[in-house]
Amino acid sequence: GILHDGQEVAVKKIPALFFKESVYDEINIVINLKHENIIRPMGYCHEIIMVLCHRQGKYIGGQSMIFCFIEKLMRNGSMEHFITTGIYKKTSRHGLFDWSFCFHIILGTAQGVCYLHEQRVVHLDLKPDNILFGSDMNPRISDFGLAIKLVHVDDEITRDGSVAGTLRYMAPEYLGEGIISIKCDVYAFGVIIFRTIGLMNRCESPVRDDCAGWAEVAQDAGRLKELFGPAKVDQPQLMEIKRCIEVAVLCTQNDRHKRPIMADVLLMLSGEKEIPIPEKALA
Secondary structure, eight states: OBOTTSOBEEEEEEOGGGOOTHHHHHHHHHTTOOOTTBOOOSEEEEEEEEEEEEETTEEEEEEEEEEEEEEEOOTTOBHHHHHHHOOOTTOOTTSSOOHHHHHHHHHHHHHHHHHHHHTTEEOSOOSGGGEEEOTTOOEEEOOOTTOEEOSSTTOOEEOOSOOOSOGGGOOHHHHHHOEESHHHHHHHHHHHHHHHHHGGGTTTOSSTTOHHHHHHHHHOHHHHHHHSOTTTOOHHHHHHHHHHHHHHHHHTOSSGGGSOOHHHHHHHHTTSSOOOOOHHHHO
16 A cells, blocks of 8 residues: 555455454564564554344345554565575576575574564564565564563463464474463574575475484585585675574573573674584583
8 A cells, every 4th residue: 555645555454254353462472673674564544334234035234344554665575585486686696595684584584583572572473484585675573463561571481272383483382381471582593594595495494393313414514515615605604604593503402491591692693792503412
């Protein structure tokens, strides 16, 4: 859609069939969020339309509900689109994604998740589909339909019954026991790092998002150079890739208590904090 001032916007329409009271929870969570790596709705509307229905030879009145979020248009689509199509206007001369762009995605997403956790918000559905890009190619986290707000940042709550999310990015404790904490997002972020690095090697990525396989790559200098050699990156960038893989391995540990918090993840990604070696790697 287009606003009166000419600004293009995206209209996220929720049909009555899928409308739930949780939509209002989403509004209450996102309304106060303000960060360059977060998509915050510009507005919303909830309209109830009276309709006339003909049933069994009689006309009766009924209601139809429409709920819409209005958001800034992210013209360059999602990260998932880049992954599945390999299309991006700033590809390197080899036809693959350059490392500077991949690292830009990782850092921007990490900053967005860190901000959410500072606000005690757990997203619960972090994935490439929900990382969008505007004309400035800045990664922004979207879709807070599953998000919850904790009372304290280190709280853990248990969800009874079925869990919701995307299987590949769901932390094992959430999937198996319904346990929700900020560490659920940390796990998903680790998987996103693996998939982002895989953008540079779409046809030769060694282990997809397998934690143990990537850990072996990070520890094998020869294998690391084979996948991301001088034809693709220089030595400082190769060390950045190694650091990102090591951080992703920490984030995707099965034991949530051993995963880092996002503030420490940012420090490790920037090289300001030493990256601890996971226990399995020490064995």
